[in-house]
Amino acid sequence: MTVQELIKIMGLTPLSTFEDREVKGVFISDMVSDVMTAAKSGNLWLTIQTHKSIVSTANLADVSAVVITGGKKVPQETIDIASKYNIALLSSPLPTYTLAIKLHELGIEAE
Amino acid sequence: MPNIISLQTIKETLNAQIIVADSGLDDMIEHVYASDLMSDLLAFGKPNSILLTGLATKQAVISAHMAEFKGVVFVRGKLPKDNADKYARDKKIVLLSTQFDMYESCVRIYAAMSPGVLPTSATIEEQPPEHTLLSQDFHIQGRDFSNAGNVSTEIKEILKKIGIDSQISRRVAISTYEGELNVIMHANQGTARLIVSPTAIEVIIKDQGPGIPDIEMAMQEGFTTASEEMRAMGFGSGMGLPNINKNTDELRIESKINDGTTVYMKFNIEK
Amino acid sequence: MSDCQHHWVMTNVKYGFVIFEKCYHCKELRTYFTEDDSLLLGDEYREGEHFYNRLESAQSFTFDLICTRCNRLETFNDLIGLFYCTSCMPNCQVEKLQQQYAPHKTWIMVAFGVLPDAKKNPIPQAKLDILSDYFNQRRDTTRSRIKIVSFELIADLARCKGGFIHDVGLLTKEGPSEERKPLF
Incomplete structure (x- = not known):
């Protein structure tokens, strides 16, 4: 499944401009150090962090997209940097746990 | 009826290691929070929850205690730092550690949280507040x-x-x-x-x-x-x-x- | 053992703070990493001939890399954080590299080291390459690559508005960050 397909199915809101790519597995963390240590290339990263640090982290860990959960407001600065680096920054009103369950039901397994 | 799961079942379903469970694993959990940002817990967390987190510090346990959570699970095999375990023992919060990551842990708890699982004991006895100033x-x-x-x-x-x-x-x-x-x-x-x-x-x-x-x-x-x-x-x-x-x-x-x-x-x- | 096609993973991750200090007398800038948060609120202090004044601090984290195949440990004591460029100075070497590499889908990230030591002993290129390898080996490099460069390329550290990649607000929420003032 690609990021664009996921946006349609899960009703996610895209915030940045990005290049579509395949989603492989899910990684949940609000600690950028954990993402850098353990997330895998292509993972969908779920977080409530909105600081611009997440864009560099997403870039370094090569995740397929970052989903900001809980409907948290994302600073414009973070969105701008994400667009600059072609990082898919998405938003969901659901809390992390609930979104994780829905992704599981959709058949996306941990990688 | 909300889905309910015991701490014991969570421990089993996550193959978790017990770090602190002096108060036993009989308590029932109604909500699951997956977060490393403690303010979110303070602002939105509900009582009788369990926290899944990669933040293996005292801060996580303090926040869980403030928010009236029953337990904390450290994911990705993390172990407590800065006396987090001592704090948990003092405050009677169950502390577990699992090798699974946060996503896998969410999915496993959800799978184990079938509506058929009912609380074994009645809700906590209510004590009348003492009318002292x-x-x-x-x-x-x-x-x-x-x-x-x-x-x-x-x-x-x-x-x-x-x-x-x-x-x-x-x-x-x-x-x-x-x-x-x-x-x-x-x-x-x-x-x-x-x-x-x-x-x-x-x-x-x-x-x-x-x-x-x-x-x-x-x-x-x-x-x-x-x-x-x-x-x-x-x-x-x-x-x-x-x-x-x-x-x-x-x-x-x-x-x-x-x-x-x-x-x-x-x-x-x-x- | 050099035939090993290293497969690096992060180890010894430490959370803490990068502290920037400047000596009143000799005007020398020094940077270091500490896990001790009490240092953040400290006053200026004397150390030998120097009289240090704390200018700035930032959350950061440090780590080492270990090869899962040959168990070689590569320590990064001279790295106090990974730093991202915000394109704040057009004549900065980091920004120029960004411009140069962007069409090739290669992103520049800065390895921040210890001052003043790095002036005499810069972070070795071999170490920067290992860092780049670490990030590239786990990504889909047909899409994009990472290139880690040294912080010595930053044109003017005092005016640089780049930031350390760090675990933000693990204790509470952080408001939108303000523009950083020049260091000195």
């Missing part, structure tokens, strides 16, 4: 970040002892914690007064700090006057006053520039 003062030392949370924890313990409903004491603890942090960040010292009457709990926090120039602005989420250092430490979210507002039945703030700020909070005890 209580008034006690606490000192808050400004700039002393290492002791942040001491006063709110102490107040929470007192309310628990005298049988105040845990939902209310939780709101009191969260609001007091935010108020306490404001004093620590901005003033050299301050006091917190706790007054308990049969119908309400009041907490009055006073400081001799710089005062708040624009209270209305300070009430907006995201507004902060904390310095770069404080924010580097994670303080000064600009969530303080809005968070208090959310948790109190009555909130009054009086502030004079260069004189100080008084935050008056009231929590009604429902019959």
Whole structure:
């Protein structure tokens, strides 16, 4: 499944401009150090962090997209940097746990 | 009916290692939080929850305790740092560690949380609140970040002892914690007064700090006057006053520039 | 052992703070990493001939890399954080590299080291390459690559508005960050 397909199915809101790519597995963390240590290339990263640090982290860990959960407001600065680096920054009103369950039901397994 | 799962089942389904479980694993869990941002817990967490987190520090356990959670699971095989386990033991919070990552842990708990699983025991016995009046003062030392949370924890313990409903004491603890942090960040010292009457709990926090120039602005989420250092430490979210507002039945703030700020909070005890 | 096609993973991750200090007398800038948060609120202090004044601090984290195949441990004591460029100075070497590499889908990230030591002993190129390898080996490099460069390329540290990648607000929420003032 690609990021664009996921946006349609899960009703996610895209915030940045990005290049579509395949989603492989899910990684949940609000600690950028954990993402850098353990997330895998292509993972969908779920977080409530909105600081611009997440864009560099997403870039370094090569995740397929970052989903900001809980409907948290994302600073414009973070969105701008994400667009600059072609990082898919998405938003969901659901809390992390609930979104994780829905992704599981959709058949996306941990990688 | 909400889905409910026991701590024992969570332990089994996550193949978790027990770090602290002095109080047993019989408690039932109604909600699951997957987060490493502790303020979110304080703002939105519901009691009888379990926290899944990669933050294996005392902060995680303190926040879980404030939010009235039953347990904390460290994911990705993390083990407690900075005496987090000691704190959990003191506060009777169950501490587990699992090799699974956060996503896998969520999925496994969800799968195990079938609606067929019913609580084995009835809900916690309600003790009638004692109709005694209580008034006690606490000192808050400004700039002393290492002791942040001491006063709110102490107040929470007192309310628990005298049988105040845990939902209310939780709101009191969260609001007091935010108020306490404001004093620590901005003033050299301050006091917190706790007054308990049969119908309400009041907490009055006073400081001799710089005062708040624009209270209305300070009430907006995201507004902060904390310095770069404080924010580097994670303080000064600009969530303080809005968070208090959310948790109190009555909130009054009086502030004079260069004189100080008084935050008056009231929590009604429902019959 | 050099035939090993290293497969690096992060180890010894430490959370803490980068502290920037400047000596009143000799004007020398020094940077270091500490896990001790009490240092953030400290006053200026004397150390030998120097009289240090704390200018700035930032959350950061440090780590080492270990090869899962040959167990070789590569320590990064001279790295106090990974730093991202915000394109704040057009004449900065980091920004120029960004411009140059962007069409090739290679992103520049800065390894921040210890001052003043790095002036005499810069972070070795071999170490920067290992860092780049670590990030590239786990990504889909047909899409994009990472290139880690040294912080010595930053044109003017005092005016740089780049930031350390760090775990933000683990204690509470952080408001939108303000523009950083020049260091000195």
